[in-house]
Amino acid sequence: MNTATTTANGHAPHGEHHPAGLLRWLTTTNHKDIGTMYLTFALVMFFVGGAMILAVRAELFQPGMQLMQPEFFNQLIGVHALVMIFAALMPAATGFANWQIPLMIGAPDMALPRLNNWGFWLLPPAALLLTMPFVLALFGIGDGAIATGWTFYAPLSVQGGIGVDFAIFAVHILGISSILGSINIIVTIFNMRAPGMTMMKLPLFCWGWLITAFLLIATIPVLAGAVTMLLTDRHFGTHFFTAAGGGDPILFQHLFWFFGHPEVYILLLPVWGLMPHVLATFSRKPVYGYKAQVYGFVAIGILSVVVWAHHFFTAGLPVPALLYFMYSTMSISLPLAVLFFCWIATMWRGAMSFETPMLFATGFIVLFGIAGLTGLVLADVAADAQYHHSYFVVAHFHYALFAGGIMGVMTGVYYWLPKWTGRMYSETLGKWHFWLTVLSFNLTFMPQFFLGLAGMPRRIPDYALQFAEFNAISTVGAFILGISQLLFAWNIVQCVCGRGAPAESRAWEGAEGLEWELSSPPPHHSWEIQPRVK
Amino acid sequence: MNGRHAPPPRDHDRLIGRLVLAVCASAAFGFALVPLYDTLCRVAGLNGKTFSRGGLVADGGAPLDRVDRSRLVTVEFTGTVMPGLPWEMRPLKNSVELHPGEMQQIAFLVRNTADHAVVGQAVPSVTPGQAAQYFHKIECFCFNQQTLGPGEAREMPLMFIVKPELDGDVRTITLSYAFFQAPSATARKDGRT
Numbered sequence: 007m008n009t010a011t012t013t014a015n016g017h018a019p020h021g022e023h024h025p026a027g028l029l030r031w032l033t034t035t036n037h038k039d040i041g042t043m044y045l046t047f048a049l050v051m052f053f054v055g056g057a058m059i060l061a062v063r064a065e066l067f068q069p070g071m072q073l074m075q076p077e078f079f080n081q082l083i084g085v086h087a088l089v090m091i092f093a094a095l096m097p098a099a100t101g102f103a104n105w106q107i108p109l110m111i112g113a114p115d116m117a118l119p120r121l122n123n124w125g126f127w128l129l130p131p132a133a134l135l136l137t138m139p140f141v142l143a144l145f146g147i148g149d150g151a152i153a154t155g156w157t158f159y160a161p162l163s164v165q166g167g168i169g170v171d172f173a174i175f176a177v178h179i180l181g182i183s184s185i186l187g188s189i190n191i192i193v194t195i196f197n198m199r200a201p202g203m204t205m206m207k208l209p210l211f212c213w214g215w216l217i218t219a220f221l222l223i224a225t226i227p228v229l230a231g232a233v234t235m236l237l238t239d240r241h242f243g244t245h246f247f248t249a250a251g252g253g254d255p256i257l258f259q260h261l262f263w264f265f266g267h268p269e270v271y272i273l274l275l276p277v278w279g280l281m282p283h284v285l286a287t288f289s290r291k292p293v294y295g296y297k298a299q300v301y302g303f304v305a306i307g308i309l310s311v312v313v314w315a316h317h318f319f320t321a322g323l324p325v326p327a328l329l330y331f332m333y334s335t336m337s338i339s340l341p342l343a344v345l346f347f348c349w350i351a352t353m354w355r356g357a358m359s360f361e362t363p364m365l366f367a368t369g370f371i372v373l374f375g376i377a378g379l380t381g382l383v384l385a386d387v388a389a390d391a392q393y394h395h396s397y398f399v400v401a402h403f404h405y406a407l408f409a410g411g412i413m414g415v416m417t418g419v420y421y422w423l424p425k426w427t428g429r430m431y432s433e434t435l436g437k438w439h440f441w442l443t444v445l446s447f448n449l450t451f452m453p454q455f456f457l458g459l460a461g462m463p464r465r466i467p468d469y470a471l472q473f474a475e476f477n478a479i480s481t482v483g484a485f486i487l488g489i490s491q492l493l494f495a496w497n498i499v500q501c502v503c504g505r506g507a508p509a510e511s512r513a514w515e516g517a518e519g520l521e522w523e524l525s526s527p528p529p530h531h532s533w534e535i536q537p538r539v540k
Numbered sequence: 541m542n543g544r545h546a547p548p549p550r551d552h553d554r555l556i557g558r559l560v561l562a563v564c565a566s567a568a569f570g571f572a573l574v575p576l577y578d579t580l581c582r583v584a585g586l587n588g589k590t591f592s593r594g595g596l597v598a599d600g601g602a603p604l605d606r607v608d609r610s611r612l613v614t615v616e617f618t619g620t621v622m623p624g625l626p627w628e629m630r631p632l633k634n635s636v637e638l639h640p641g642e643m644q645q646i647a648f649l650v651r652n653t654a655d656h657a658v659v660g661q662a663v664p665s666v667t668p669g670q671a672a673q674y675f676h677k678i679e680c681f682c683f684n685q686q687t688l689g690p691g692e693a694r695e696m697p698l699m700f701i702v703k704p705e706l707d708g709d710v711r712t713i714t715l716s717y718a719f720f721q722a723p724s725a726t727a728r729k730d731g732r733t
């Protein structure tokens with residue numbers, strides 16, 4: 007809105023009067039600056055969460071206990087997941103939203119720029135809260151970070167140490183940040199579109215984010231409520247989840263997964279939104295099935311809030327409930343299949359070329375397909391009785407969240423990096439990064455399917471001898487995967503530092519959309535005069 | 541591209557107001573799930589929760605008239621002492637076979653290993669969940685908090701009936717107790733779950 011007022015009396019000169027140095031970043035309300043901060047934060051936390059889990063994989067390299075105590079192991083897996091979900095994947099998606107939504111809908115900025123600044127600056131303190139108990143434990147304060155896994159299940163979380171309290175507060179802060187971000191995005195999309203851009207002309211990326219934002223508003227408050235109840239159970243004598251006082255630990259699972267299942271779509275909808283843009287660009291064809299994809303997003307958004315109990319089929323639900331949650335869960339695969347169909351049809355008979363974003367996009371389709379199919383297996387109540395809480399689940403959701411989420415984000419980063427930095431990244435490094443990532447990803451997680459089928463439970467630091475080979479393979483894969491990501495960071499840093507060939511406005515030959523009408527990088531204030539969309 | 545100027549700082553307030561309302565509504569919904577869930581379990585007898593509070597008034601008819609001698613059901617007992625409670629417990633019998641409708645009495649042996657008096661509260665749970673509503677406790681140590689003196693051991697009795705309406709395909713029922721340290725002042729006196 008700052009921008010809008012300055013432009014009211016003529017044209018504001020670009021890139022002027024903002025404070026320099028750290029103060030600029032602390033006070034900025036510019037959507038591009040904020041997007042950059044979100045993305046940078048996400049990248050840093052991606053490495054933090056990755057380092058934690060490499061320590062875990064190192065412990066799992068061989069049976070027996072070599073490197074750490076079980077308590078510490080438990081802390082690492084829980085904080086790894088919380089960091090990856092709340093501090094890497096979600097901020098990355100929000101970074102995309104900040105950079106791209108105004109550019110794509112022809113708006114000068116987000117609708118609520120100051121709120122936007124707060125939304126970002128809540129994240130670093132939250133990340134600090136999550137990880138601080140590790141450090142405090144070194145000084146003899148408390149017994150380390152939250153050790154319940156990312157799901158906070160009661161009664162374990164009621165009995166846990168101060169790490170749980172820190173994580174609860176971190177979740178509160180992260181939740182507030184997400185809510186602020188969502189309100190901002192909804193208001194921007196509803197009120198700031200360029201003249202002529204009807205909702206049914208809205209770019210699919212914005213549609214994906216719109217549904218995400220509504221899901222966040224519907225579910226984050228429930229999570230916040232659940233962890234608040236946990237907090238009062240721990241410290242103020244309530245008994246929401248303590249059986250001795252008349253509470254019920256299963257209630258916690260209902261509350262948590264009422265948030266938790268939609269959360270997986272919150273993580274993925276922005277990626278599903280950006281996929282068609284990339285596929286269309288590198289197939290040099292229009293997006294296939296725009297409307298079908300919009301309806302698919304909406305259908306998945308609605309279905310996602312009514313299937314939560316498939317995460318605890320084994321908790322003793324009555325048979326009618328089991329059947330309901332089984333069939334409703336399976337029904338989600340219908341709109342999801344529509345999306346897959348549209349992605350493939352967009353490529354069908356296109357003049358395809360495989361630059362790095364397209365490699366990641368096609369890799370995403372294949373690997374995310376495996377996630378969906380194994381999800382169907384888990385949704386089967388009878389099968390889940392066997393596979394629940396096994397490594398099969400771990401493999402399933404890493405195909406969904408790493409291959410579906412993180413690789414989707416990488417697709418977007420490679421696709422828009424030339425726009426953001428004005429430089430082309432190194433294609434050679436990008437291709438190396440892609441191939442190392444897919445191969446080592448599969449090396450890491452494919453064996454985990456078999457470990458799960460053979461009965462290895464998740465969240466344990468030691469295991470029976472028959473699981474040794476596959477665990478060793480998985481650990482080797484994980485280290486290659488982790489180290490390969492340095493190529494990604496290096497490639498980005500090169501562009502940001504202004505190395506690499508200059509990018510044209512339309513950085514990709516087949517790219518369509520308003521963002522490609524602007525120079526690369528776009529001026530600090532763009533679309534002060536809104537374009538008219540035909 | 542002949543466009544127009546960006547909208548003036550438009551009045552976004554209405555939309556923001558609605559969205560904030562939506563946030564409050566979902567928070568309220570989250571808290572409303574607590575009583576909803578409890579009611580649902582109570583009405584449908586879900587989740588292995590046994591809500592019965594003793595006595596057989598509502599049923600009408602003396603239980604003995606309605607013993608179903610045509611089949612036998614095995615009832616297994618198990619007990620866990622939760623962290624923080626310095627007690628040991630075990631059932632005197634691990635399982636009994638009975639006809640539905642028959643009254644049974646068994647007991648758990650519970651011992652306080654601490655050198656001071658401790659108050660505990662047992663919380664029962666029945667598996668499979670569908671059997672819970674037919675599992676009827678007439679007298680149970682879980683109805684009240686139990687106090688054990690230093691080193692004291694006691695046999696704690698349980699009297700129950702499995703109602704004849706129990707589904708025919710349930711042949712084994714497991715009754716499990718978790719003994720908790722009694723929560724402080726706010727504990728519900730009757731120990732119902």
Ligand code: HEM
Nearest residue numbers: 270274316317339378381382384385394395399403406407
């Ligand atoms: C057709 C699509 C899908 C189906 C039918 C499905 C089904 C399931 C089921 C039944 C479980 C519970 C397994 C268990 O704990 O025993 C599960 C776990 C999980 N799924 Fe999926 N899923 C699907 C897609 C996804 C997607 C798209 C994501 C993420 C973006 C995802 C992320 C997860 C996660 C994180 C867990 C494990 C949570 C935990 O216990 O920590 N799933 N899935």
Ligand SMILES: [Cu+2]
Nearest residue numbers: 266267316317
């Ligand atoms: Cu789910």
